Amino acid sequence: MGTRQSRPWIVSDELWSLIEPLLPEPAPKLAEGRPRVPDRQALCGILFVLHTGIQWEYLPQELGFGSGMTCWRRLAAWNEARVWDQLHLVLLRKLRAAEKLDWSRAVIDSSHVRAGSAGPKSGPSPVDRARPGSKHHVVTDAQGIPLAVSLTGGNRNDVTQLLPLIDKIPAVGGVVGRPRRRPGALLADRGYDHDKYRRLLWTRGIRPVIAERGQPHGSGLGVFRWVVERTIAWLHGFRRIRIRWERRDDIHEAFLGLATCLITQRHVERLC
CATH class of the missing domain: 3.30.420 (Nucleotidyltransferase; domain 5)
Structure with missing residues (x-):
């Protein structure tokens, strides 16, 4: 518990098991180059930005998130695929099934x-x-x-x-x-x-x-x-x-949707 409180950008196994099936398939690489940053690590980078407010370009590379641009692109793609809307619905269903809505x-x-x-x-x-x-x-x-x-x-x-x-x-x-x-x-x-x-x-x-x-x-x-x-x-x-630091409204909405899911997830965790 202490680790999660001190490092809230770490994605728990429980949350990842809900998110991973919702993520779109990555586009095939057209040329050789650096290996693709795993989605879970990119999500940790996105959560680091969400929690700390740090600018994308200052995302600490030593924590293994990938570059700020990589995390930004992943956030934009997942938002376009409505991942956070789907995740929110999954969490709400869990709460309703437990008669907690x-x-x-x-x-x-x-x-x-x-x-x-x-x-x-x-x-x-x-x-x-x-x-x-x-x-x-x-x-x-x-x-x-x-x-x-x-x-x-x-x-x-x-x-x-x-x-x-x-x-x-x-x-x-x-x-x-x-x-x-x-x-x-x-x-x-x-x-x-x-x-x-x-x-x-x-x-x-x-x-x-x-x-x-x-x-x-x-x-x-x-x-x-x-x-x-x-x-x-x-x-x-x-x-x-x-x-609101993002000029693009969809990126700010992506952060807003992700934060909504994290708040809803806290209520789901209380069921355990």
Whole structure:
């Protein structure tokens, strides 16, 4: 346990057994050259960057990860193959099979992150003097287990992302019967207060529980909403996610998806 805590970029056998079958087959080499860096070592390098926030070019070669460019290419390829989406679903299925997913309600929120430079899915931040920024949007189950995450520009209104995020929740099997993807209710703060979206949630069979603008503070939702704030704090515990250094949105989304899987994996580990 001490080794994993002090070196969180080390991929455990349990996690690797879930990831390895999801990885795409490598393209055949067209010419002789250096042997291909094993996928597990490249993943350790990716996790090193995710945890420490180090720049790719400074990835320590002596740890056997391969070059920063190798790890970057592997991350981009795996994200394009939707590896992290598939892994997240595998983990959610394990939790549902163990009856550890609480579908009684979901909780949604967002958090702003500064961007190192302007790029796709960034925008002038209304909370940071119009500097480039992005938003992480998160929806969790009643316990704070992440069900879906997304990335938008920092100037996007939270309510516009409510339905896209809800619709991004995967259909989770793991038990007899139809897979489930809809919570019984959705809790949200005043930023999501709009009658149109309340009606659209009802049409999806989801009861909206959204704080209203203009009403005194103390709606009581904080007793339940804190779990999503904790999950966002867990996400931002990964240093590479605290600031969006990648101009390419897909690379930042890859880090975000991988971090979501690692948080979900922690809940799965508690089943053992």
